[in-house]
Every structure is written in C-alpha cells, then in structure tokens.
Amino acid sequence: MIQFDNVNKRYPGGYEALSGVSFHLKAGEMAFLTGHSGAGKSSLLKLIACIERASRGNVLIDGQNLRRLKNRHIPALRRKIGVVFQNHNLLYDRTVYDNVALPLIIAGYHQSEVGRRVRAALDKVGLLGKERVMPITLSGGEQQRVGIARAVVNRPPLLLADEPTGNLDPELSREIMGLFEQFNQVGVSVLIATHDHDLISRLDHRLLTLKQGKLERDGWTSEMQERKRAFNNESD
Amino acid sequence: MSPYTSWFWRFMKRSSNKNADMEKRPRSAKPRGRVNAYFTHHLWVLVSSLGVLWRTPMATLMTASVIGIALALPAGLHVLLQNVQQLSTGWEGTAQMSLFLKPGVSEKRIQTLAKKLRGWEGVAEVRYISREQALAEFRELSGFGGALDSLDENPLPAVLVLRPTTEAAEPAQMALLLGKVQKLQSVDLAQLDMEWVRRLSSIIELGKRGVMLLAGLLGMAILLMVGNTIRLTILSRSQEIIVTKLIGATNAFIRRPFLYTGLWYGLMGAILAWILVASLLGLLSAPVSRLSFLYNSQFSLGGLDLETVLVLLGSGLILGLLGSWLAVGKHLQAIEPT
Known part of the structure; x- marks a missing residue:
C-alpha cells in the first residue's frame, strides 16, 4: 500500500528532513511511526498525501508512483487516503453532519447515499446523536472522533493519522486506538504517527522509528516493550 | 449494536476486498446517479x-x-x-418644408398649386403666405421695417409652407418629397427646416x-x-x-x-x-x-x-x-x- 524506496526530502535552505528512508507497508497492515519531534514524521506523512514531493527516491501509494503524479490527479490520490489530524481540522462553520459528509460530497455521491454513510460512520465513532451539533460545542475527544468519522466515511483503503491522541487523556487515547484497530481488522491499511510510547507499547503492531531523518528501526512494538523491561531490570 | 454499525462493517469489509484493484474498480461500483x-x-x-x-x-x-x-x-x-x-x-413630425415661389406667379396659379399639393401623398397641410403677409411678418419680427420702407417694391417672395404627415416625416422620405417639389415650375427654392433635428x-x-x-x-x-x-x-x-x-x-x-x-x-x-x-x-x-x-x-x-x-x-x-x-x-x- 505504501512503499518508500531510498527517499530523501530536502527543504529549500538545505535542511534534510528525510534521508534514505525505505520501507513497505502492505495492504491491510497497521503500523506506528515514532520518533522525536523533528525526526521527520510529519514530512513522511506529507510525502504520502502528496502535500510535499520527495527530493530523491520513489514513493509508491497503491502501486502509483507519486513522482509521476500530475498535480491535477492529486485530489484522486487524496480520496484514497483518510487523514486524521492532531488539531482535528474540522470546519467550525458547519454541523458535524456536514463535516463528515464533505468527502462524499467532494466525490459526488448521491444525497441519499451520503445520509446513509454519514450516519453509519458517526454511529461507529459513537456520535450518532450529534449530527446537528456544531463541532465547537464538542469536547476534544468528540471532535477527534468526528475527524475519524470524516476520514473513514469515504471507505479509503489507507488511513493516516498524525498524532491523533496528542491532546487526549490516556482513557480517550486507548478508545481512539481501539477504533483504528477495528478499521484495520476489516482490511484498511493504517499508519499512525505518534510519540505516545506508553500507549503503543500495550499494542502489538509494526513500529517504524525515525531518528534525524533516518529510519532507525523497523520492528514491532513488543520489542520496545522488551527493551523497556530490560532497561528497568538493569536499573534495579 | 445499532443497525447502522452492522451495516457499516459489512460495507467496510466489502470495500477492503477491492483494495488490491482499486485502480481497476468497475464502473458499476461508482456512486449511483453521478450526473444527477x-x-x-x-x-x-x-x-x-x-x-x-x-x-x-x-x-x-x-x-x-x-x-x-x-x-x-x-x-x-x-x-x-x-x-x-x-x-x-x-419633433421631426413637425418638420416643415418651405417652398419659395418665383416672382410673378399669379395668385390663381398659387392657389391651384396649393390644392394640387394638398392632394399629394405624405402631405398633411399646406399653408400659403402671400408676399404682403410675408412683408408684414418680417416687418414685425425682424425690426428692419425702416430698411424695407426705403425699397421701391416688396422683395419677399410668396411662400407655401408644407407640413408632412407623421409617416412621411422620416429624413429619407422628406428628401424624396423635396426633390419632387423642386421640379415644380413655379418653385424657385425649396428648403427643409430640419437641420436642427439632424444636429x-x-x-x-x-x-x-x-x-x-x-x-x-x-x-x-x-x-x-x-x-x-x-x-x-x-x-x-x-x-x-x-x-x-x-x-x-x-x-x-x-x-x-x-x-x-x-x-x-x-x-x-x-x-x-x-x-x-x-x-x-x-x-x-x-x-x-x-x-x-x-x-x-x-x-x-x-x-x-x-x-x-x-x-x-x-x-x-x-x-x-x-x-x-x-x-x-x-x-x-x-x-x-x-
């Protein structure tokens, strides 16, 4: 689903955000992406959604090489990717229903189909009763769930999340992660950028670790747990 | 579990099976009634x-x-x-045409001519101003009465004032009518009082x-x-x-x-x-x-x-x-x- 081949990203001014990054996330796989801030997590996600383009190397999404993707075909690519943002990026001048319906309206779905899918997505994230509410009146966790409903309503094959639990307490964060796992179980590929080690160490998924723009480790969250345990034993 | 949830999962599963060939998704899988x-x-x-x-x-x-x-x-x-x-x-409808007659044309011939003109198509009214009337009018309006007195005889010609019908008041038709009157024997000079309308x-x-x-x-x-x-x-x-x-x-x-x-x-x-x-x-x-x-x-x-x-x-x-x-x-x- 996502394939990086020796990808470099250099910004004007010479700052190298990513260097020599290679990995392959298969269809239906779920992975976490961690690293300190500035390690290149956001840059990597931006390359996937074609917000930025790689300076060197190839990025393939769903078999499509983004280097050869024309600007006018970017919208079609983005419709295949559901994105969940840390700051939700909801539109605050319209209702929850209208926010979630937006991807469907952009894709040109029929009105009756839109209603059915929006309600199904809102039901899934537990917000069915809040269709007519303005998002500003919702709590942070609820707003994040509206964002998730919007990301999955168009049933994209790939779901990206950038620090989806950044502003939430542990209880809500676990709930949100549970939602992502459920989506993964029905075959959606999921990539979540996060620095919440405590949270992901309890889950067993693939873990990509970035350090200063390089892919430092490509392993499993369980390994991180083991390392932690080993570290604790040593210090005892 | 509400009906929506079960529908949603069935729906997500259906879509995930097609992930591999997203590009080649058949047309029928596109949203219904897209044009609509x-x-x-x-x-x-x-x-x-x-x-x-x-x-x-x-x-x-x-x-x-x-x-x-x-x-x-x-x-x-x-x-x-x-x-x-x-x-x-x-105003063009009130446009006039002045026919200055040759000196020496008799009163009787002028009356016949006026009658003839009244019968023409496009002519609404013909008014006759005799030499004496013209002199009196001129004397009254111009203020040159004294100068006229020093002349031996009345220098002013008799005039027939011709008013066209509204339909004939078009510039083109008026020009046509003007040409026709100019050919009349007793007419010395025919003049269209329309310049200002044109301006x-x-x-x-x-x-x-x-x-x-x-x-x-x-x-x-x-x-x-x-x-x-x-x-x-x-x-x-x-x-x-x-x-x-x-x-x-x-x-x-x-x-x-x-x-x-x-x-x-x-x-x-x-x-x-x-x-x-x-x-x-x-x-x-x-x-x-x-x-x-x-x-x-x-x-x-x-x-x-x-x-x-x-x-x-x-x-x-x-x-x-x-x-x-x-x-x-x-x-x-x-x-x-x-």
Missing part, C-alpha cells in the same frame, strides 16, 4: 452561497449597492437618451457613445470591486480551502462557491440598479408630464424597456462571474496545504 448528483451539487452550492451572503446582510447589501450604483448610472443615462430621441422623433440626433449619437464609454469604465470598476471582495472572502476562508484540498477536493470544487458568490453579487447589483433607475424615472415622470402638457405635447417619460432590463441583468451576472473568476484564478492557486 453533479447538478444537485451545483444547485446546492448556488443556494448555499446565497445563504452565506444572507447571513451578513449589511456587508452584502453594501457590496451589491456599489455594483448597483455603478450599473444604474449608464442604465439611467441610456433611458434618458432614449427619451430624448423619442421626443425628437416627435440633435447626432448629439444624441455622441451621447450614446459617451454612455457606452462610461459603461465600459464602470464595468471595469465592477470587475475590480467584485474581484477584491472575493479575494478577501478567499483569504478569510483559507483554512477551509486547505482542509478541503487535503480531503481530495478538486480545484473546480473549491472554486464553485466563490464563482456563485460573484454571480449573486452581480445579480443583486443589477436588480438594485433596476430599482434605482425605475424609481428615478418614477420621480421624474410627473414633472415631465406637467412640462410637456404646458407645451401642448402628448410626450410622457418612457420607462425601462424589456431589452434594457435584460441587458442590465445580463451584464450584472457576467461582470460578477468574471470578477470572481479573475480573483479565484489568481488567489486559489496560492493556497496549498503545507
């Missing part, structure tokens, strides 16, 4: 962009008023010119050209005005534009509400201009009627005709759309997610 949905969406954007304007009535009214005034100025002048033209066509009509032509130029200039002003208003709207909604671009909206999708907003501004401005010109004419019509009554004229101020109204509304729409198109083309490209 496309027009529904256009209609929805049309109505919702009006709704957005409606929510800020003062700002909308101010923008529309500026457009309205800019459109009302040339439209109002156009209607006034139309009226002047109509009035002068009325007036060329002044009206000049005025029309001026109105066109003014309309062009004000049209450009409207373009810039709408463009600037749309530019500010785009800037104030840049966050929304970025989010919709991230979700996969095409440029056409993002452009649409702004174009319809410009369209509404133009239409509202044109309707305001219509109201302005109509009420202006309404205010003028009573005094004009009174004035024309004092001049024994049937003239009354004509209002906006259908053609003018259609041109007014059409140019409002086009200017609004074009203005927003220019702004959208220039500023939307600059807003990209980072």
